[in-house]
Amino acid sequence: MSEAAVIKSPSTEGRFGHAMLKVEGLRRYFDVSAPWLNRVIGRQPRQILKAVDGIDFEIARGETFGLVGESGCGKSTVARLIVGLHGPTDGSITLEGRNIAGLTRRQMAPMRRRLQMIFQDPYASLNPRWRVRDIIAEPIRAFDLVSGDQAIATRVGELLTFVGLNPLDGEKFPHEFSGGQRQRISIARALASEPEFLVCDEPTSALDVSVQAQILNLMKDLQRELGLTYLFISHNLAVVYHISDRVGVMYLGKLVEVAPSKTLFTTPRHPYTRMLLDTIPDLDMTGRERMPVAGEVPNPITPPPGCSFHPRCPFANDRCRVEAPKALPVSGGATVACHGVEEGRVPSGPILAPPPKPDGVASVHG
Numbered sequence: 001m002s003e004a005a006v007i008k009s010p011s012t013e014g015r016f017g018h019a020m021l022k023v024e025g026l027r028r029y030f031d032v033s034a035p036w037l038n039r040v041i042g043r044q045p046r047q048i049l050k051a052v053d054g055i056d057f058e059i060a061r062g063e064t065f066g067l068v069g070e071s072g073c074g075k076s077t078v079a080r081l082i083v084g085l086h087g088p089t090d091g092s093i094t095l096e097g098r099n100i101a102g103l104t105r106r107q108m109a110p111m112r113r114r115l116q117m118i119f120q121d122p123y124a125s126l127n128p129r130w131r132v133r134d135i136i137a138e139p140i141r142a143f144d145l146v147s148g149d150q151a152i153a154t155r156v157g158e159l160l161t162f163v164g165l166n167p168l169d170g171e172k173f174p175h176e177f178s179g180g181q182r183q184r185i186s187i188a189r190a191l192a193s194e195p196e197f198l199v200c201d202e203p204t205s206a207l208d209v210s211v212q213a214q215i216l217n218l219m220k221d222l223q224r225e226l227g228l229t230y231l232f233i234s235h236n237l238a239v240v241y242h243i244s245d246r247v248g249v250m251y252l253g254k255l256v257e258v259a260p261s262k263t264l265f266t267t268p269r270h271p272y273t274r275m276l277l278d279t280i281p282d283l284d285m286t287g288r289e290r291m292p293v294a295g296e297v298p299n300p301i302t303p304p305p306g307c308s309f310h311p312r313c314p315f316a317n318d319r320c321r322v323e324a325p326k327a328l329p330v331s332g333g334a335t336v337a338c339h340g341v342e343e344g345r346v347p348s349g350p351i352l353a354p355p356p357k358p359d360g361v362a363s364v365h366g
């Protein structure tokens with residue numbers, strides 16, 4: 001396994017205990033080649049998309065780990081690998097000491113109760129032909145958590161109340177609710193199996209800003225009350241900052257920086273992290289110098305050699321063009337994969353004030 005650009009997450013020290021989830025050397029490649037006959041006739045080579053290319057991180061019980069990056073960086077593939085919707089090409093995913101990577105559906109069944117996912121589009125993830133009470137009761141029945149129709153109905157009512165809906169809403173169908181209410185139903189369904197770990201893949205991106213804040217605050221309240229652990233995936237940096245304890249930044253299938261949220265947002269090290277942060281509006285009009293957003297994300301099927309960020313990086317030199325950087329620990333509990341940071345060529349922060357709070361979101365950082 002190449003060590004290039006693999007970040008060992010500095011992790012779970014501080015107010016959190018031992019690692020609940022540990023991801024090591026995780027890779028997922030997709031064969032996106034044209035059909036065999038077309039390839040032979042057109043003399044085309046096989047094409048392999050390295051969606052996730054050797055990432056390491058860990059998440060402690062009760063912690064929220066945010067994963068950010070531009071569209072196509074592989075963050076949603078990480079989510080799907082963790083809940084078993086994809087099998088990995090290589091690497092391990094350890095949940096409380098047990099490797100769950102590549103388990104069959106049957107082997108995964110007992111783990112699935114503990115590990116649930118909340119999707120971006122709540123409408124697509126809810127069966128439109130089922131009443132809400134049946135949608136929420138399904139995992140309760142599947143995992144045999146409560147027996148008897150009356151007890152199940154009571155539990156469904158409790159879950160609806162828990163997420164801010166009325167128990168009578170159980171009689172309705174998903175199309176009778178707004179987007180925010182549907183996401184509440186998705187959360188109630190995820191909680192129905194009494195999970196310990198929630199993978200949240202862009203859970204608020206399809207919602208209006210004011211509704212986003214309500215859902216984020218609900219998720220944080222639930223985490224406090226139920227001791228949940230979150231992997232929170234989003235392209236919205238301000239949201240990630242306010243909900244996460246630590247953040248990992250992904251670029252073309254690799255983690256380029258992992259740091260506690262405050263450190264990452266006030267003292268970003270990796271040029272890509274700085275580029276992403278510079279897209280957040282400077283509402284205080286501080287006039288701070290911004291790093292220009294340069295170029296497009298390269299084709300992930302043919303990523304650039306060396307550091308895959310080098311075509312867009314203003315600090316790139318000859319070494320960057322041939323040698324992939326290794327992850328190195330830096331101050332503030334962060335880890336960065338960048339030759340420029342290692343050589344002291346990239347100026348370090350602080351360059352930013354933390355991002356403004358999205359309307360109505362209570363920050364974990366006070």
Ligand code: SF4
Nearest residue numbers: 307313320338339340
């Ligand atoms: Fe990559 Fe070099 Fe830029 Fe660091 S300085 S991000 S290694 S191109």
